[in-house]
Amino acid sequence: MERLQKVIAHSGIASRRKAEQMILDGLVKVNGETVTELGTKVSPTDRIEVEGEQIKKEKLAYYVFYKPRGVISSVKDDKDRKTVTDFFGHVGERLFPVGRLDYDSSGLLIMTNDGEFANMLMHPRHGIKKVYVAKIKGIPTSEQLKQLKRGVRSEKDLLKAIRYDVISTDRKKNTMIIQLTLEEGKNRHIRRMMEGLGFPVLKLKRERYGTLTLDSLQPGESRPLAPHEIKALRKQVSL
Known part of the structure; x- marks a missing residue:
């Protein structure tokens, strides 16, 4: 379950803040019912409409990325430095890094648009x-x-x-x-x-x-995670 405004923002219709205003203005329906509360959570099977148009939910994507040194582990940087998302212009989904590697460090970084998956991996109690x-x-x-x-x-x-x-x-x-x-x-x-x-x-x-390695990746390269790799990571956080 994810917050309604987050799902709308991920669809590309509007920013998170704009999506919140749309909800407050009564422009959003979930399964045919107008929703005006910002705390509302929705599931992947819910039908969401914004101003009468059904939104297209972004396909979940998972990548392993070899972050080079001198790259910011963030979606954007206020100093206009190169970020990890600059390496994913060819990907249709808007990805973000799971956790961080500092600017001068390199190596394995998971990139995804699945917030629940990312939060599970980063939670301290799972000890990956x-x-x-x-x-x-x-x-x-x-x-x-x-x-x-x-x-x-x-x-x-x-x-x-x-x-x-x-x-x-x-x-x-x-x-x-x-x-x-x-x-x-x-x-x-x-x-x-x-x-x-x-x-x-x-x-x-x-x-x-966890179970992931860089294999034959070179700095700046990435590859999609295979279904069995995603399953193995989910299994680790469920132990």
Whole structure:
């Protein structure tokens, strides 16, 4: 079930705010009945008319996208920087990202127009595992690495990784490449966590989200999710 004004906005007839005004003005009918309350929720099977015309509901779409560095994880940007939606001009549906990857990070991002699906994936209680690879400045000791599982205090947050695996170390360049698995995703989680230990992140890439991987995708490329992949993600949040 979704709010009526949201469904109207998704159909492309009007913005969310304009759709709300149309409802208040008595211009919207659901299953033949005029609706004037903004809190009204509708199902995919409800017939919705705006000013006597039945709206066409947008087909639900799901994509996995390899976000490059230097791209904003947002629908638009007030500084006119490149956003993830700029890579989906060929898609008829209006997509938005599920969660975020910060501007300087790259990797797997789910794009969809299914708000319910996105909210389920992002809800903290579901604890969907996300796997990242980070290149950090400095080489932590084994005891410092163990602190990642205990948690690193940053501002009011206790930032944790549920698993870490050292991929390589370069003592000449004083760097380490480490794989980190999270069940939560606070703002700039890994960058803040590693900075808290004294090892700033030089590069960061998300390689896995739940059951999804980047496979053979290159930065800037995307592909539709297969039905079995969508089903597997829904199964994870229902556990």
